[in-house]
Amino acid sequence: MTTPAPRNSSPVLIFIILCLVCFGGLGIYFYRAGRTAAPTPEAAQSPDAVPAGTPPEATPTDKPSTPEPSSGAKPEDTPTTPGEPATATPRRIYFRSTNVERGYGQMAYLDFPRLDAPPTLTSLSCEVLDVSLSGAGICLVATRGVLTRYDAILFDAARKTRHTIPLGGIPSRTRLNRDGTMAATTVFLTGHGYDSVDFTTETLLIDTRSGKPLVNLEEYVVSRGGKRIDAKDVNYWGVTFTPDGKGFYCTLSTNRQHFLVRADIAAKTGVTLRDNVECPSLSPNGKRVVYKKRIPGNRVAWRLHILDLATNVETPLPETRSVDDQLEWLDDGHVLYSLPENASTPSPGTDVWKIDVDQASPPAKFLPKAYSPSVIRQ
Numbered sequence: 422m423t424t425p426a427p428r429n430s431s432p433v434l435i436f437i438i439l440c441l442v443c444f445g446g447l448g449i450y451f452y453r454a455g456r457t458a459a460p461t462p463e464a465a466q467s468p469d470a471v472p473a474g475t476p477p478e479a480t481p482t483d484k485p486s487t488p489e490p491s492s493g494a495k496p497e498d499t500p501t502t503p504g505e506p507a508t509a510t511p512r513r514i515y516f517r518s519t520n521v522e523r524g525y526g527q528m529a530y531l532d533f534p535r536l537d538a539p540p541t542l543t544s545l546s547c548e549v550l551d552v553s554l555s556g557a558g559i560c561l562v563a564t565r566g567v568l569t570r571y572d573a574i575l576f577d578a579a580r581k582t583r584h585t586i587p588l589g590g591i592p593s594r595t596r597l598n599r600d601g602t603m604a605a606t607t608v609f610l611t612g613h614g615y616d617s618v619d620f621t622t623e624t625l626l627i628d629t630r631s632g633k634p635l636v637n638l639e640e641y642v643v644s645r646g647g648k649r650i651d652a653k654d655v656n657y658w659g660v661t662f663t664p665d666g667k668g669f670y671c672t673l674s675t676n677r678q679h680f681l682v683r684a685d686i687a688a689k690t691g692v693t694l695r696d697n698v699e700c701p702s703l704s705p706n707g708k709r710v711v712y713k714k715r716i717p718g719n720r721v722a723w724r725l726h727i728l729d730l731a732t733n734v735e736t737p738l739p740e741t742r743s744v745d746d747q748l749e750w751l752d753d754g755h756v757l758y759s760l761p762e763n764a765s766t767p768s769p770g771t772d773v774w775k776i777d778v779d780q781a782s783p784p785a786k787f788l789p790k791a792y793s794p795s796v797i798r799q
Contacts, residue, residue: 584632
């Protein structure tokens, strides 16, 4: 019998070794993968932990912090007195152009701070005007002809006419309340200016939404020293609304005296506060009122004064020229008013001037060839 040759066992041994190596590698892989996927107890408790498998581009960043104001004040320090209106920055100014070469009588506007740019003219021609925060406003119009017609035009933010209200006389003053829902108009029924002692005015409050007059101020019950003023020669003008829209200040004239009146719209009542006050204008924060006062002399002339409503302290402003205008506040520290373009020669042109009510600087020309400014604030 022939003995068989022994089998070569090397390939089998090599195969077994390779299998053991592969299984060992797989065990190590699954062990490490399990440790990577399972969060540690600390990570499981952290709300900011990144879930396993989150793609790099979806990894959340640090929580955003609340930015503080640029002034460094904390957010809770920003408000001042509760309910006190914040002083806003002027954004746009509307006015009546008095440029005889371009757009005389038209309503125009400029945007802050580019007041040196050519003004944008609108299609409305106004004697006096006022514009609310929304851009809607009022324009008192004189349509001259054989018979001159006077109207109050209420327009929307696109300057499209919403309502036209006939007026009984020559336009003099107009103001809107803060949200533009109510307007006041003053016209001369007789006479042409406040420098005359023989004139009659009519002042109306108008609902701008319906275009309907609400009341003639002569229907108000106004008292002085606890007694009702019940005179036949009473005239009202120069309405300026309070920030809350519930009241207004104005001038009441009787027996050649001129009183500052504070009135309540809902109650249709008022009370006099001071004598010798005309064309008041309330500051945006409602703390001060500026107005003109007649000064003694052979001719009618006025000087500007400001009244602190909390202290009842009145202070003259450093403007030595006579100002016959209802002032407009630029902000809580400055007011605007109109003066003739040429003080010595009659001219249809006027300029708008600015004065610091705290008297830190002298009057300065603000807008040339302009009248009846209306400031829109942010």
